[in-house]
Amino acid sequence: MPFIKTILRHFAQYKLLSAIFIGSIFIEIAYSVASPLSLKYLVDEAFMPKDLHAFIFILSVLLSGGLLNICASAFGDYSLGKLSGEMIRKMRSELFDHMQKQSLRFYQRFKVGDLVTRFAADMGAMEKVVRITYPFLMKETLSVTLGLVMLFSINWKLTLAMLAGSSLMFIGPKLLQGRAEAANTGYKEAQEHFANTIDEMVKGHKTIKGLHLQGSIRDRARKQINELLTFGFKLHMAGALIERLPLTALLILNGIMIGFGGYLIFNDDITVGGFMAFFTLFLSVGQSVTNLSVLIPNLIDSSISFRRVKEILEQQPDVPDAENPVPLSSSFTSIQMDRVTFGYNDEANQLKEVSMRITEGMYVAFVGPSGSGKSTALQLLSRFYDPNQGAISINDCDLRQASEASLRKLSTLVTQDTFLFNASIRDNLLINNEAATEAEMIEAAKQARIHDTIVNWSDGYDTQIHHEGGSLSGGERQRLSIARALLRKPKLLLLDEVTSALDPATEADINELIAQSRKDKTIISVTHRLASVVHADVIYVFKDGRIIESGTHQELLDQKGEYANLWEKQIGFHLSHDGLHATVDVNRLAKLPFFQGIETALLSDIATLFSTDTCKEGEVIVREGEEGNKCYIIVRGKFEIVKNIPDKGEIRVAVLQDGDHFGEIALLRNTLRNATVKALSPAVLLSVRREAFHQLTAEYPQILQTLQQTLLSRM
Numbered sequence: 001m002p003f004i005k006t007i008l009r010h011f012a013q014y015k016l017l018s019a020i021f022i023g024s025i026f027i028e029i030a031y032s033v034a035s036p037l038s039l040k041y042l043v044d045e046a047f048m049p050k051d052l053h054a055f056i057f058i059l060s061v062l063l064s065g066g067l068l069n070i071c072a073s074a075f076g077d078y079s080l081g082k083l084s085g086e087m088i089r090k091m092r093s094e095l096f097d098h099m100q101k102q103s104l105r106f107y108q109r110f111k112v113g114d115l116v117t118r119f120a121a122d123m124g125a126m127e128k129v130v131r132i133t134y135p136f137l138m139k140e141t142l143s144v145t146l147g148l149v150m151l152f153s154i155n156w157k158l159t160l161a162m163l164a165g166s167s168l169m170f171i172g173p174k175l176l177q178g179r180a181e182a183a184n185t186g187y188k189e190a191q192e193h194f195a196n197t198i199d200e201m202v203k204g205h206k207t208i209k210g211l212h213l214q215g216s217i218r219d220r221a222r223k224q225i226n227e228l229l230t231f232g233f234k235l236h237m238a239g240a241l242i243e244r245l246p247l248t249a250l251l252i253l254n255g256i257m258i259g260f261g262g263y264l265i266f267n268d269d270i271t272v273g274g275f276m277a278f279f280t281l282f283l284s285v286g287q288s289v290t291n292l293s294v295l296i297p298n299l300i301d302s303s304i305s306f307r308r309v310k311e312i313l314e315q316q317p318d319v320p321d322a323e324n325p326v327p328l329s330s331s332f333t334s335i336q337m338d339r340v341t342f343g344y345n346d347e348a349n350q351l352k353e354v355s356m357r358i359t360e361g362m363y364v365a366f367v368g369p370s371g372s373g374k375s376t377a378l379q380l381l382s383r384f385y386d387p388n389q390g391a392i393s394i395n396d397c398d399l400r401q402a403s404e405a406s407l408r409k410l411s412t413l414v415t416q417d418t419f420l421f422n423a424s425i426r427d428n429l430l431i432n433n434e435a436a437t438e439a440e441m442i443e444a445a446k447q448a449r450i451h452d453t454i455v456n457w458s459d460g461y462d463t464q465i466h467h468e469g470g471s472l473s474g475g476e477r478q479r480l481s482i483a484r485a486l487l488r489k490p491k492l493l494l495l496d497e498v499t500s501a502l503d504p505a506t507e508a509d510i511n512e513l514i515a516q517s518r519k520d521k522t523i524i525s526v527t528h529r530l531a532s533v534v535h536a537d538v539i540y541v542f543k544d545g546r547i548i549e550s551g552t553h554q555e556l557l558d559q560k561g562e563y564a565n566l567w568e569k570q571i572g573f574h575l576s577h578d579g580l581h582a583t584v585d586v587n588r589l590a591k592l593p594f595f596q597g598i599e600t601a602l603l604s605d606i607a608t609l610f611s612t613d614t615c616k617e618g619e620v621i622v623r624e625g626e627e628g629n630k631c632y633i634i635v636r637g638k639f640e641i642v643k644n645i646p647d648k649g650e651i652r653v654a655v656l657q658d659g660d661h662f663g664e665i666a667l668l669r670n671t672l673r674n675a676t677v678k679a680l681s682p683a684v685l686l687s688v689r690r691e692a693f694h695q696l697t698a699e700y701p702q703i704l705q706t707l708q709q710t711l712l713s714r715m
C-alpha cells in the first residue's frame, strides 16, 4: 500500500526515534512469544521432574523479561507519539500549503464541503492509522512471524497442519474486500454530498428562503441522509463479516489442533509441556492473525482517505511561482496586456487578443455589456490566472516571472465578493499590514465612508465579525474592503464593481475618493455605471472578450459606437440622494423601443405614471409562471433572467443592468411571466402598472395602438 510506504519513508527521517520504536516492539513481541514457550520448560523441566532450582530459574527469567517489557513499552509509546505526531503535523501543513498555492480554478473545482471533509474526516482516518493501526500492524505481523518460527521449532508437523487449516481465515475477508471498498467509497461520497448541502444551506440561507427553496433543499438533504444510511449499513455489515469470519475459522482450527496434537502425544512425537506451549502460542498467534484481519477495514478506510488527500496534493497550481521570482520595484510605471487570450476552460475563450498599456497615474475604466470579459481582464491583471496566449507585464516584467509578494504589495484588487475574516473590524483592516498605524486605519475608514458606522457600533473597531461578515449589509462589507485596500497603500488599485452595492450618496463619495486617489495611484475600475467613468483618462469598451473601442468619454461619444449606445441607455434618469425616489425624462422614455412613435406630450403623462421600486440583492422581482401586470426599467442595479428548463433546472439566460427594461408585454395584457428576474445587487427600478397605464390609454387610445404595433412586431 502506498500509504504504508509513505509512513515508512517518514519514520526513516527520524532514525533514533524509529530505532527506539522498533527496538521496543521487538522486546514486546519477543516477550509475548517467549512467555507461552516457558510453559514447555515449566512443565517438562520443572513440574514433571519436580525440580525447584529449574522452577526458580525459569520464574526469575520470566519476571526480568516482564520488567524489561514494561520499560520497552513505555519508550515505545513515547517514540510512537513523537513519530506519528510529527508525521501528521507535516501532512496537515503540506496539504494546507499546497491548497494555498492553488489558483481560483482549483477552488471552483473542489467545493468547500469536499475540502473540509478531506481535512477533517480523511486526515482523521489517516491519523488513526499512523497512531494506532500501523504500529498494531507492525506488532501483530512480527508476532505472527516470530510465533510461527517458535511453533515450527516445537513441532513442525502440527505447525504445517495448522497452517493448512489457517488458509480458511483469509479466504472470507479476501472475498469481502471489494464489497467493503465500494461501500466505503460510497459512504465517503455521501458524506461529501451532505457536507456540500449543509454548506449551501448555511451560506445561501437567504437565497433559499427568498426563492422558497426549503422544500427542494430538504428533499435533497433527505436523499443524501438516506444514502448515508444505506452505505453506512453496507459498510457496517462488510466490516462485521470481515471480523467474524476469521473467528469462525479459528474455532475449526482449534478442533484440528486438539485432535492432531493428541494423536502426536500418543505417538510420543511431542511432550505434554510442548503441546501446552504449542497450544498457548498458537492461540496467541491466531489472535494476532485475527487482529490483523480486523485491521483490514481500517487500512481500506485510510488508503481511500490517503488517495483523496493525495489527489489534492497532486493538483498542480495553474498559476505557479517562478523558479527564481523577480521582485517588482516598489514604484509603479506601467502595466501592459500584450495580445492576451484566455479561457477558463477549453470550451471557449473569454478574452481574445486583448492588448492595452496603462501607465503611472492613469485612471482607466473597463466598461461593456455583462459577460463581456471586464472582470476576467482585471483578474488576469492581478494574476489570479495566467493567459493562455500573450503576456501581461508590470514595469515591463512578465507577471509569470514576478514574485507574488512584490506584486501584491504593488497592486490590490477589490472585488464585489467581499470576504471578511471572523475577527474584529480592526484585525480585518490591519490584516497582514503591520506597518499601518491606528491613525492611518481610521483615516482609511473615513475615506471609505465607513468610520462613522463603525464608531456607532457598541464595540467600535473591536466589533467582532461573524459568519464572514454576513451580518453586515453589502454596502458595509464593500466599504470595509475598500478601507482595507486603501490602508495597504497600493500603487495600482484594481476595482471590480465596487460601488454596485452602495447607495447613490455613498457611491458619489467613493467616486470622489477615487478621483482624489488619482494623485498618487493608478486606478483601473470595472463598472457598468458610465456616469462614474466620465473623467477617466481612458475607457476600454469590452464586447465578447475583445476591446472594441477605447478613448476618453467624449471621444467615445463622438464615435457613436457601443459606448455611445450604452451611455444613451443610462442617461435620463434622476435619483434622489437616498436612492429611494427615481424619475425618468421624457426623452429617455421616447428611446424605449415600445414607446417609439408616441407623442412627447403623451410621454410626459406616461412618465408621471412610473413609481420607484427598490430591491435587495437576491430579491426576486418577477417570477416565472406568475401573472404580471407591471413593466420595469432598471435605474441602477444588475438583474439576472433565469428560466426553468426541464431536466436542467434554472438556467441564466441574460443579465440586465442600468437602462435595461423588462416585462413590457404586461402593459398590453395579462400573460404569465416567461422567466424569473432576480436582483444581483441592490437595485432601483421604475415601474408602471397596467391598470394605471390603461387609465391613460382609455383617454388616448392611440398610445395603446402604437404600443400594440411595436410589441407585436418585436415578438
Ligand SMILES: Nc1ncnc2c1ncn2[C@@H]1O[C@H](COP(=O)(O)OP(=O)(O)OP(=O)(O)O)[C@@H](O)[C@H]1O
Pocket: 108, 344, 345, 350, 368, 369, 370, 371, 372, 373, 374, 375, 376, 377, 526, 528, 542, 655
Ligand atoms: N470562473 C469562471 N469559470 C467559467 N466561466 C467564467 C468564470 N467567470 C466568468 N466566466 C464567464 O466568462 C465570461 C466573462 O465574464 P466576466 O465576469 O469577465 O464578464 P464581465 O464583463 O465582468 O461581466 P459582469 O459585468 O456581469 O461582471 C462570462 O461568460 C462568464 O460567464
